[in-house]
Amino acid sequence: MEYLIGIQGPDFVLVAADNVAASSIIQMKHDYDKMFKLSEKILLLCVGEAGDTVQFAEYIQKNVQLYKMRNGYELSPSAAANFTRKNLADYLRSRTPYHVNLLLAGYDDADGPGLYYMDYLSSLAKAPFAAHGYGLRKRFILNLHSFTVRLIDKEGIHDLEKLTAGAK
Amino acid sequence: MTDYYNFGLRRLKKSRRNSGIPLHFFIPTLPNPAPSNNRSLFPYSPANQSVTVRRPFPLSHGTTTLGFIFQGGVIAAADTRASAGGLVACPEVHKITPIHSHLVVTSSGSGADCMLWERILTREIRLYQLRHRRCLSIRGTAKLLSFMLHPFKGTEVCVALTLCGWDKDAGNTDCTKMSEDLSSTTDDSSSAVCSSQDVTAMAHSASPSSGPKLIYVCSDGARLQGDIFSVGSGSPYAYGVLDRDLRWSLSKEEAISLAREAVFRATHRDAYSGNNVDLFHVTAQGWSQRKREDLKEEYYRDMKRKTNIVEG
Secondary structure (H helix, E strand, C coil), X not given: CCCEEEEECCCEEEEXXXXXXXXXXXXXXXXXXXXXXXXXXXXXXXXXXXXXXXXXXHHHHHHHHHHHHHHCCCCCHHHHHHHHHHHHHHHXXXXXXXXXXXXXXXXXXXXXXXXXXXXXXXXXXXXXXXXXXCHHHCCCCCCCCEEEEEEEECCEEEECCCEECCCC | CCCHHHHHCHHHHCCCCCCCCCCCCCCCCCCCCCCCCCCCCCCCCCCCCCCCCCCCCCCCCCCCEEEEEECCEEEEEEECCEEECCEEEXXXXXXXXXXXXXXXXXXXXXXXXXXXXXXXXXXXXXXXXXXXXXXXXXXXXXXXXXXXXXXXXXXXCCEEEEEEEEECCCCCCCCCCCCCCCCCXXXXXXXXXXXXXXXXXXXXXXXXCCEEEEEEEECCCCEEECCEEEECCCHHHHHHHHHHHCCCXXXXXXXXXXXXXXXXXXXXXCCCCCCEEEEEXXXXXXXXXXXXXXXXXXXXXXXXXXXXXXXX
């Protein structure tokens, strides 16, 4: 199962995602990055159905970058989250809905850190901590090979050491 | 002039996800919007009950294909059995197809779908080459294929391709002519020496985006780049063999015999894989194909080796 976790601190947001790309019973990759960089201080974490995740996340990513090119300044995390939610909602009742669960984490120079939880039914909630993943509702994560952990603060996105099981 | 492009895509226009990709064939309209995994063959079957036996996991069609990257390039290997349910429809299929001189693709899933999509991919790559006078990168090829398959997500199209290729440097634009078929099995030693030297030189001096590439593209929409992929019903067995012995520093002979061993073990245990093994090797100079080998011989060699161990 795929896990996403986000925690908002006083002046940072910490996000982690597992690194497994699985296809039914086979784990095809152990070093798959589920985080998409929307801008210098916004990360979109995306899990869900196989092709939908990358298609949707890249679509949002390119549109956010286009906004910056057209207008000269970047979207704020709140605006990006609402834009993402609107797109999910628009496709929800079409013939081709996207089945993706998202966390959007960003740092706004004016408002500070923000973590937004979105799910495939296009609900949006700003929360101090949030997670996606089946096991998280019942028990702690076990037996996962490695996680990618990143931190966003006013300086931007920092890649913390990739954590692997058994390290240190 | 009838606009076939828009005629066939009328139903997809509304979804706004069709990004103008060149699908110049008519997409048949579905009788009723079928939910994604429902094989609604009989009109009276309840929606949540499948017509066939319930499987514990979705079986990705009888095949064993694999590809991996090592210091000497990319190896692509596949069995040659085409099964239709319990029948061996054809024992001598080509599951590995060259697209251009530096890209081969292994196919898994529905045979007809794979053949069609390989032809479409070949056509699109060739058109790109003619229009832009350079070869599309392997990653670009994978993305193009993935976007072309996207409108068919949720339909019965079942295609799982592994693109095994070599990205050349920006200066080298020629990928059209198929590399001459270096398909003799006896010149391994000499060609191994020169090709591995060339390859290591290239690998060290080339930019990070060039070099060997292995990308898995599936009709579900998955697009994964990696160092080792195996697809098909025999893939768990092949992974078992590959995960144990695969290292970056294998020589060409070792890599080929590892690939052969992996396909052999998979065909031994998987009922839907078998017959022969096809092996392709892609380097900076292009792809080369080994003579197809009957796995029956491999089985007898293995038996003989085991009896020798018992007796010796």
